[in-house]
Amino acid sequence: MATDSSPHAIVIGSGSGGLTAAIGLTRVGKSAVLIEAEHVGGDCTNVGCIPSKSLLHHSKQGVLSGADLLAKVRERRTFLRDHETEDVSTMEGLDFRVGRGRIIGKGRVEITKPDGSTDIVTAPNIVIATGSRSRPLAIEGLPEDRVLNNASLFELETPPAHLAIVGGGAIGVEMATAFNRLGSQVTLIEYAPNLLPLMLSAAGDIVQRSLESKGVRVIVGAGASSFDPATNSLFCKPAGDGPSVAPVENVDAVLLSVGRLPNSEGLGLEDIGVSVDKRGMIEIDERGRTNIEGIWACGDVTNRGGTTHAAGAWGRRILRSMVAGPLPLPAVPPMPGAVFGDPEAASVGAQPVEVPSDVRRITIPMAQIDRAFTDEVTDGVVIIDVRKFRGTILGATIVGPRAGELIGMVSLSMKTGVPFHKWYGTVWPYPTYADALSQAVDAYIAEALPSVHKDFVSYASGKVKRLIKR
Amino acid sequence: MATDSSPHAIVIGSGSGGLTAAIGLTRVGKSAVLIEAEHVGGDCTNVGCIPSKSLLHHSKQGVLSGADLLAKVRERRTFLRDHETEDVSTMEGLDFRVGRGRIIGKGRVEITKPDGSTDIVTAPNIVIATGSRSRPLAIEGLPEDRVLNNASLFELETPPAHLAIVGGGAIGVEMATAFNRLGSQVTLIEYAPNLLPLMLSAAGDIVQRSLESKGVRVIVGAGASSFDPATNSLFCKPAGDGPSVAPVENVDAVLLSVGRLPNSEGLGLEDIGVSVDKRGMIEIDERGRTNIEGIWACGDVTNRGGTTHAAGAWGRRILRSMVAGPLPLPAVPPMPGAVFGDPEAASVGAQPVEVPSDVRRITIPMAQIDRAFTDEVTDGVVIIDVRKFRGTILGATIVGPRAGELIGMVSLSMKTGVPFHKWYGTVWPYPTYADALSQAVDAYIAEALPSVHKDFVSYASGKVKRLIKR
Numbered sequence: 001m002a003t004d005s006s007p008h009a010i011v012i013g014s015g016s017g018g019l020t021a022a023i024g025l026t027r028v029g030k031s032a033v034l035i036e037a038e039h040v041g042g043d044c045t046n047v048g049c050i051p052s053k054s055l056l057h058h059s060k061q062g063v064l065s066g067a068d069l070l071a072k073v074r075e076r077r078t079f080l081r082d083h084e085t086e087d088v089s090t091m092e093g094l095d096f097r098v099g100r101g102r103i104i105g106k107g108r109v110e111i112t113k114p115d116g117s118t119d120i121v122t123a124p125n126i127v128i129a130t131g132s133r134s135r136p137l138a139i140e141g142l143p144e145d146r147v148l149n150n151a152s153l154f155e156l157e158t159p160p161a162h163l164a165i166v167g168g169g170a171i172g173v174e175m176a177t178a179f180n181r182l183g184s185q186v187t188l189i190e191y192a193p194n195l196l197p198l199m200l201s202a203a204g205d206i207v208q209r210s211l212e213s214k215g216v217r218v219i220v221g222a223g224a225s226s227f228d229p230a231t232n233s234l235f236c237k238p239a240g241d242g243p244s245v246a247p248v249e250n251v252d253a254v255l256l257s258v259g260r261l262p263n264s265e266g267l268g269l270e271d272i273g274v275s276v277d278k279r280g281m282i283e284i285d286e287r288g289r290t291n292i293e294g295i296w297a298c299g300d301v302t303n304r305g306g307t308t309h310a311a312g313a314w315g316r317r318i319l320r321s322m323v324a325g326p327l328p329l330p331a332v333p334p335m336p337g338a339v340f341g342d343p344e345a346a347s348v349g350a351q352p353v354e355v356p357s358d359v360r361r362i363t364i365p366m367a368q369i370d371r372a373f374t375d376e377v378t379d380g381v382v383i384i385d386v387r388k389f390r391g392t393i394l395g396a397t398i399v400g401p402r403a404g405e406l407i408g409m410v411s412l413s414m415k416t417g418v419p420f421h422k423w424y425g426t427v428w429p430y431p432t433y434a435d436a437l438s439q440a441v442d443a444y445i446a447e448a449l450p451s452v453h454k455d456f457v458s459y460a461s462g463k464v465k466r467l468i469k470r
Numbered sequence: 471m472a473t474d475s476s477p478h479a480i481v482i483g484s485g486s487g488g489l490t491a492a493i494g495l496t497r498v499g500k501s502a503v504l505i506e507a508e509h510v511g512g513d514c515t516n517v518g519c520i521p522s523k524s525l526l527h528h529s530k531q532g533v534l535s536g537a538d539l540l541a542k543v544r545e546r547r548t549f550l551r552d553h554e555t556e557d558v559s560t561m562e563g564l565d566f567r568v569g570r571g572r573i574i575g576k577g578r579v580e581i582t583k584p585d586g587s588t589d590i591v592t593a594p595n596i597v598i599a600t601g602s603r604s605r606p607l608a609i610e611g612l613p614e615d616r617v618l619n620n621a622s623l624f625e626l627e628t629p630p631a632h633l634a635i636v637g638g639g640a641i642g643v644e645m646a647t648a649f650n651r652l653g654s655q656v657t658l659i660e661y662a663p664n665l666l667p668l669m670l671s672a673a674g675d676i677v678q679r680s681l682e683s684k685g686v687r688v689i690v691g692a693g694a695s696s697f698d699p700a701t702n703s704l705f706c707k708p709a710g711d712g713p714s715v716a717p718v719e720n721v722d723a724v725l726l727s728v729g730r731l732p733n734s735e736g737l738g739l740e741d742i743g744v745s746v747d748k749r750g751m752i753e754i755d756e757r758g759r760t761n762i763e764g765i766w767a768c769g770d771v772t773n774r775g776g777t778t779h780a781a782g783a784w785g786r787r788i789l790r791s792m793v794a795g796p797l798p799l800p801a802v803p804p805m806p807g808a809v810f811g812d813p814e815a816a817s818v819g820a821q822p823v824e825v826p827s828d829v830r831r832i833t834i835p836m837a838q839i840d841r842a843f844t845d846e847v848t849d850g851v852v853i854i855d856v857r858k859f860r861g862t863i864l865g866a867t868i869v870g871p872r873a874g875e876l877i878g879m880v881s882l883s884m885k886t887g888v889p890f891h892k893w894y895g896t897v898w899p900y901p902t903y904a905d906a907l908s909q910a911v912d913a914y915i916a917e918a919l920p921s922v923h924k925d926f927v928s929y930a931s932g933k934v935k936r937l938i939k940r
Binding site for chain 2: 016027044049050053054056057076080307308309310312313316330333334335336337338346370371373374375376402404405406407408409411412413415416418422423425426427428429430431432433434437446
């Protein structure tokens with residue numbers, strides 16, 4: 001395929017979203033300028049999924065010492081980063097530039113190179129994929145040199161004797177799991193009433209029980225407020241009227257994992273009028289367009305979801321729109337999430353705490369699955385929400401071994417519009433954890449069949465409510 | 471629900487198929503007689519999936535000694551068996567009988583109890599679910615006390631110092647994996663050119679490389695022919711013109727896993743005229759009916775597939791037909807298979823060695839998946855066959871971590887009729903092994919899109935060929 005050498009787009013940021021858009025263009029015979037200020041691969045390759053999953057894997061093996069293992073994780077990360085850098089540096093149709101990009105006009109981006117000199121590149125499209133960074137949190141008295149985030153964590157030479165982790169979302173849970181395996185004493189603190197606050201509370205509860213059984217101290221419903229450097233004590237303040245929390249003693253390092261801030265500054269967005277929300281996230285539409293024609297954005301820097309896979313999916317949507325123009329685009333697919341602790345926890349779709357009347361929520365404890373019996377797994381759950389009568393799958397939460405793979409089955413069915421009752425009669429190999437989903441279908445059919453009439457009434461009334469809401 | 475106390479069916483055998491049919495009847499308000507000659511739960515609970523997967527799990531943990539571990543596996547097996555026995559003994563609507571069943575006339579079964587006395591039970595339906603047993607193999611000179619099968623294996627007090635396994639299918643591969651972990655020297659012998667001969671050869675090749683890397687000697691393309699008790703040497707004869715094979719020295723025990731024989735004798739089938747094929751397997755139709763009205767069969771004793779999940783699926787089909795009569799029944803769903811070695815290998819559907827012209831075969835090496843990178847997995851594959859133009863998924867082979875779960879996604883799509891191109895755009899959580907399937911869809915779309923016309927032609931010509939074949 002002949003490549004059009006005048007760039008079709010300037011992509012700022014070479015993480016999952018940016019790489020997808022830039023490389024995608026070269027695959028359809030167009031060229032792109034790709035600008036990266038730090039390392040190719042973005043957070044995922046450098047300070048996210050890759051080092052964290054490597055750490056989880058190697059810490060589970062239990063072969064290497066803490067220091068060797070941390071070195072190994074860096075080595076793997078750097079290997080992949082170098083590989084990706086080589087790829088983008090040599091790819092036909094890709095003009096890879098090291099530096100900071102700033103939009104200075106319609107289709108014009110100024111690149112400030114490491115030596116301070118500047119270049120200007122132009123193209124009809126600009127894709128902003130600059131990602132996010134760890135959100136700082138002020139903890140009174142805490143010395144800067146004891147603070148870690150998802151980037152500095154992977155530069156540690158040895159595991160801290162006692163690691164306190166503030167923020168019990170995906171990063172907090174995964175790193176508590178890994179550093180507990182490395183022999184660190186670990187305390188995990190979450191302000192919400194349960195870990196993994198983006199999922200149904202059952203997920204966080206199960207993960208908490210598991211961490212506690214391994215010796216991790218878990219504090220929920222409280223925030224880290226101050227630190228006494230004389231005694232190395234971290235003090236927590238309960239949320240609302242919660243009970244007081246005993247201080248966390250002898251803390252060597254504090255990992256902050258309390259959320260992300262979008263890297264939307266310094267890009268010239270204000271000058272050109274690109275809309276950002278009050279959190280600083282760039283607002284995009286279903287095609288990944290900002291409010292300014294020719295400027296697109298994807299990934300953590302936007303208001304439509306972070307994570308590597310979501311950024312990649314948005315990169316694809318942008319690519320399709322950039323290449324195929326106004327052709328219809330399929331609906332935004334469900335974006336699952338997974339947390340790779342022990343056990344894994346995963347979810348997709350929306351699951352309100354209160355189950356609406358036209359929704360049937362099916363709950364299957366993992367413990368009743370035969371594979372859980374052979375593997376001595378006693379905790380875990382599948383919770384799936386299905387619209388009554390029509391059987392539309394609305395969302396699911398899965399906690400247990402391999403949950404990250406199992407949620408894909410739900411994600412696929414939601415994307416392809418297969419209602420849950422059509423799953424009935426599918427055969428899964430025995431004994432697998434998929435049996436939990438099989439039992440969920442059986443339970444759904446057993447509950448739904450005798451109440452088709454009632455189901456229709458709640459489905460229809462729920463539909464009316466949803467119509468009114470709009 | 472009121473239970474009809476006169477039995478609707480007599481079920482002979484309480485494995486996966488028999489339990490599904492019998493318990494299923496009680497769930498719809500009917501009653502059943504359930505006859506078991508040995509242990510409730512069939513091969514799966516007693517000498518199959520449950521002890522083998524327990525053994526695989528515990529041997530991977532590496533905590534217990536070989537002897538303790540084998541005792542633990544028996545303890546788990548017995549726990550589950552007792553639990554299931556208690557269940558069927560106390561279930562309303564279920565008349566559980568210990569003894570051997572023999573059909574003595576239309577709707578009449580004679581039960582010979584352990585004390586030799588007999589009972590006769592009657593019902594309009596009889597379900598034969600008597601399963602199978604290990605197929606014996608004559609190896610000249612091999613003393614009986616050195617021979618093991620899938621039943622006696624789990625009665626071992628200690629792992630043999632050197633275990634030779636004859637037959638490299640599911641049982642052979644799983645037990646080679648487990649006993650290697652237990653510290654036994656293991657030699658695995660398969661007559662076919664590759665292990666796992668029911669799958670595409672790539673599966674067996676990958677599993678062979680993995681076993682060999684762990685120190686298992688794998689011999690393919692040869693059969694065990696004789697044994698010298700003076701030197702404990704097992705001699706193998708190459709298949710066809712294959713190269714000669716060095717004798718297997720110092721063999722302590724030989725596990726036979728060369729297939730199954732149906733338990734179709736002693737049931738009175740000849741007297742009543744129930745058709746069996748030349749292998750002794752009962753012939754059934756799409757509803758699980760034998761050629762004799764009112765006599766049904768499912769599971770390993772039939773010609774339509776063994777395995778626990780397939781037996782259960784056939785038990786369900788029989789149940790539906792017994793209860794709902796001639797109402798239409800959905801097509802027989804695809805029956806996946808999985809082998810839980812390291813890595814797991816799984817397949818579903820039909821994948822001929824030669825790819826037909828109207829089929830596109832997509833192959834994705836696991837090594838190119840990011841999760842494989844973080845987990846240091848360097849081998850494994852996804853091979854998926856898709857009908858050109860229409861996108862119908864015909865079959866898949868998956869080898870790698872969690873393959874047993876991943877194959878479920880394919881099985882579900884095949885059952886619900888979702889063509890492969892509709893998978894495109896689905897988002898799976900990152901980094902998971904499902905990414906291999908995602909990459910397969912991408913590859914399929916990338917190959918199929920530019921050749922829609924050619925695809926239509928090969929699809930149409932393939933269709934003509936299939937029509938002529940019928």
